Amino acid sequence: MINKLVEQIKKKDAPIVVGLDPMLNYVPDFLKKEAYSEFGKTLEGAAKAIWEYNKAIIDATYDLIPAVKPQIAMYEQFGIDGLKVFKDTVDYAKSKGIIVIGDIKRGDIGTTSAAYATGHIGKVEVGSKKYSLFDEDFVTVNPYLGTDGIKPFVDVCKEEKKGLFILVKTSNKSSGEFQDRLIDGRPLYELVGEKVAEWGADCMGDSYSYVGAVVGATYPEMGKVLRKVMPKSYILVPGYGAQGGKAADLKPYFNEDGLGAIVNSSRGIIAAYKQEKYASFGEENFADASRQAVIDMIEDINSAIK
Amino acid sequence: MINKLVEQIKKKDAPIVVGLDPMLNYVPDFLKKEAYSEFGKTLEGAAKAIWEYNKAIIDATYDLIPAVKPQIAMYEQFGIDGLKVFKDTVDYAKSKGIIVIGDIKRGDIGTTSAAYATGHIGKVEVGSKKYSLFDEDFVTVNPYLGTDGIKPFVDVCKEEKKGLFILVKTSNKSSGEFQDRLIDGRPLYELVGEKVAEWGADCMGDSYSYVGAVVGATYPEMGKVLRKVMPKSYILVPGYGAQGGKAADLKPYFNEDGLGAIVNSSRGIIAAYKQEKYASFGEENFADASRQAVIDMIEDINSAIK
Numbered sequence: 101m102i103n104k105l106v107e108q109i110k111k112k113d114a115p116i117v118v119g120l121d122p123m124l125n126y127v128p129d130f131l132k133k134e135a136y137s138e139f140g141k142t143l144e145g146a147a148k149a150i151w152e153y154n155k156a157i158i159d160a161t162y163d164l165i166p167a168v169k170p171q172i173a174m175y176e177q178f179g180i181d182g183l184k185v186f187k188d189t190v191d192y193a194k195s196k197g198i199i200v201i202g203d204i205k206r207g208d209i210g211t212t213s214a215a216y217a218t219g220h221i222g223k224v225e226v227g228s229k230k231y232s233l234f235d236e237d238f239v240t241v242n243p244y245l246g247t248d249g250i251k252p253f254v255d256v257c258k259e260e261k262k263g264l265f266i267l268v269k270t271s272n273k274s275s276g277e278f279q280d281r282l283i284d285g286r287p288l289y290e291l292v293g294e295k296v297a298e299w300g301a302d303c304m305g306d307s308y309s310y311v312g313a314v315v316g317a318t319y320p321e322m323g324k325v326l327r328k329v330m331p332k333s334y335i336l337v338p339g340y341g342a343q344g345g346k347a348a349d350l351k352p353y354f355n356e357d358g359l360g361a362i363v364n365s366s367r368g369i370i371a372a373y374k375q376e377k378y379a380s381f382g383e384e385n386f387a388d389a390s391r392q393a394v395i396d397m398i399e400d401i402n403s404a405i406k
Numbered sequence: 407m408i409n410k411l412v413e414q415i416k417k418k419d420a421p422i423v424v425g426l427d428p429m430l431n432y433v434p435d436f437l438k439k440e441a442y443s444e445f446g447k448t449l450e451g452a453a454k455a456i457w458e459y460n461k462a463i464i465d466a467t468y469d470l471i472p473a474v475k476p477q478i479a480m481y482e483q484f485g486i487d488g489l490k491v492f493k494d495t496v497d498y499a500k501s502k503g504i505i506v507i508g509d510i511k512r513g514d515i516g517t518t519s520a521a522y523a524t525g526h527i528g529k530v531e532v533g534s535k536k537y538s539l540f541d542e543d544f545v546t547v548n549p550y551l552g553t554d555g556i557k558p559f560v561d562v563c564k565e566e567k568k569g570l571f572i573l574v575k576t577s578n579k580s581s582g583e584f585q586d587r588l589i590d591g592r593p594l595y596e597l598v599g600e601k602v603a604e605w606g607a608d609c610m611g612d613s614y615s616y617v618g619a620v621v622g623a624t625y626p627e628m629g630k631v632l633r634k635v636m637p638k639s640y641i642l643v644p645g646y647g648a649q650g651g652k653a654a655d656l657k658p659y660f661n662e663d664g665l666g667a668i669v670n671s672s673r674g675i676i677a678a679y680k681q682e683k684y685a686s687f688g689e690e691n692f693a694d695a696s697r698q699a700v701i702d703m704i705e706d707i708n709s710a711i712k
Contacts, residue, residue, distance in 0.1 A: 171518055216483070248579060
């Protein structure tokens, strides 16, 4: 799957991923009205509105982007109805030929970690039959529990040719509370980065490992160090745009081959129509605004890294 | 909710929680047969078998135990069908008057963490209407992202009178890879423990905070230190029984009031009928075997801590 991701990034000349993190207040009123008139102001109604919103954004952008990254929390907050839309979104994006990174940040141990891996990137056995479940292409995983938490995911990756992005240095302000603390003179995130390189060493694609890392755009100095610590790991970079990360800061996340990183934007793309810059599209044409925001983002990033 | 948990523990004289972590191979064959004959070897069939299994165990033990802890991964691995059983299990346990600790180990930042908190212990707004979703009483949370990841959960706890258990020192073998590393001469888990005490300081119940911690039974020396670092935090203790933790080691996790910790057993209770010790119950009476295992566990722990 890492080969497919690299291939898509090259083909579309776009090292970006669109975060499908639909807050209900991002969804245009007319979509909500339509959904509520059919299902009422119910969980089903909310789910329907979010589904139509996601679908329109995928339709308007899939030819430009290698991947989408639905954040499962935004669906889980609507319970079962929300999770059905998560699943439908995964399937729909894949049907359009783009890669799906499930931003699930799961992390547990042993059989429990294996169960998460099964549910998201593997297959479950019922009697003699096997079923795929949420079936993302990549998922994000939390490293706090150590190798016991990661290995079950890696095992499923090998079997199913899927991939991981492991949290190393997150984009938020308080990420330093634990991640930056010095251990034998080096920050915790560096040790986690070293482990990522180690976990990924025996599941290599053509030029990159199936095991990648998450490093926030908001910490470019750390990104520079981590790029060297794990040269074969793809870096998923959140925090560009709305969270304050700038394209000019992104160069250190990439390798000399121009590859090695994929930059996420969520709100900046999916709620582009709410920005002054794209207001002229109008709410009805929210998906066209998202398309223009994707074009602008690709140009912004490519001009900074090339 | 922490007051209700303490009250239930006192009333039942049982500082334990039953982990409802149903692997399909724990479920007795006759239950699977019944379910498959109705739904086939499908996800629905697996979900039905697990539901009947959980229901029988709750029916056989609810008068003895203060709480259950369903591990969401075990349900998530069956996709939407599994998650419906998770929700049904939460509701059913609550209808029997016991407390539900959702073992979800979620962790993200800002609005995303808020979305998880909403989905599991809060209410979501659709138009002007509010809905409860999975609606557990407590959830487990991962601390790797720092305060930004925890605060949204704490905010919802305050509003809804719910509670948290934050991962501090996990029970698995590789937990030391990051958690034991020394920072200014003290292990990371101690710093996380201090933060737990800090996060919990302003949401106190009568004698304990709404914000508790997870500390594995397999590390009693560390449990002793952590008990002092966070005296007002309830400690959820996994790793007893099947994972190797012994009752004799549990005393340091409790305060002098005989409270302050709740010990989990999953496999040891729900799959008791598979142990030689309880084999005489027979597979048909698996739930009675679980009841006896609960009685034995309560006695084992009380004799060690009193």
